[in-house]
Amino acid sequence: MRPEASDFSPAFGRYVSLCPEEDVLSAIELQSSETQKALASVDETRAAYRYAADKWSVKEVFGHMIDTERIMGYRAICIARGETESLPGFDEQTYARNAGYDAWRIGDLAEAYAVTRRSNIVALRNLPADAWDRRGVANNNPVTVRALAYILLGHERHHLGVLRERYHLGV
Structure with missing residues (x-):
């Protein structure tokens, strides 16, 4: 079941x-495999690429994805x-x-992503059925656990699209 519009901030x-x-x-599980393959295909030179001087490097995009994974996972557990x-x-x-993140090795980013995503998958998989609809507040906005799971999935899809379109990565 997908979340309702009232289950998350319009942002x-x-x-x-x-x-x-x-x-x-x-x-989310399928996406994890795809993202891990994408990370494995990036060498250190490509990982330092920025499509403009004021934009994040490939490493920083992946780092942002990891930070968001951690934060949304934490929010989901707290609210659950x-x-x-x-x-x-x-x-x-x-x-x-x-x-x-530019100082990180791409292999360390891949490892951080894998363990963080895996931890969230195991936590979500073991939630009681009623926990998915629990509502809390994050960043002063109401949100449900279900919505946070969809936000995790969609946030990563968005950034993988950015990596394809602007960074020309085959992800």
């Missing part, structure tokens, strides 16, 4: 709209467990600037 609508699937968990406090937002530009 995330573009990501959810990229996900027509009803079975989000299977789609009944958290009532508002969870903080994050500034992706500040995170990217302070992460130092």
